[in-house]
Amino acid sequence: xxxxxxxASAIEAAACALMIKHGIALPTINYEEPDPDCDLDxxxxxxxxxxxxxxxxxxxxxxxxxxxxxxxxFKR
Numbered sequence: 001x002x003x004x005x006x007x008a009s010a011i012e013a014a015a016c017a018l019m020i021k022h023g024i025a026l027p028t029i030n031y032e033e034p035d036p037d038c039d040l041d042x043x044x045x046x047x048x049x050x051x052x053x054x055x056x057x058x059x060x061x062x063x064x065x066x067x068x069x070x071x072x073x074f075k076r
Contacts, residue, residue, distance in 0.1 A: 023051055
């Protein structure tokens, strides 16, 4: 896909919405060995099925531009 410049954040937001819809958390890329001093539940190597109600997407761009988007499952 390459670097999509300004569209990268929109693509990631769409991926986050699809993760909520399908109940699948995508893996952390290049995560190989856990740090015993960092007790976080990373998702290495392959996607994991799980109930997702809220996800966060962090975007980092050129010139220090950053943003975060929090998505929550719609409840009727």
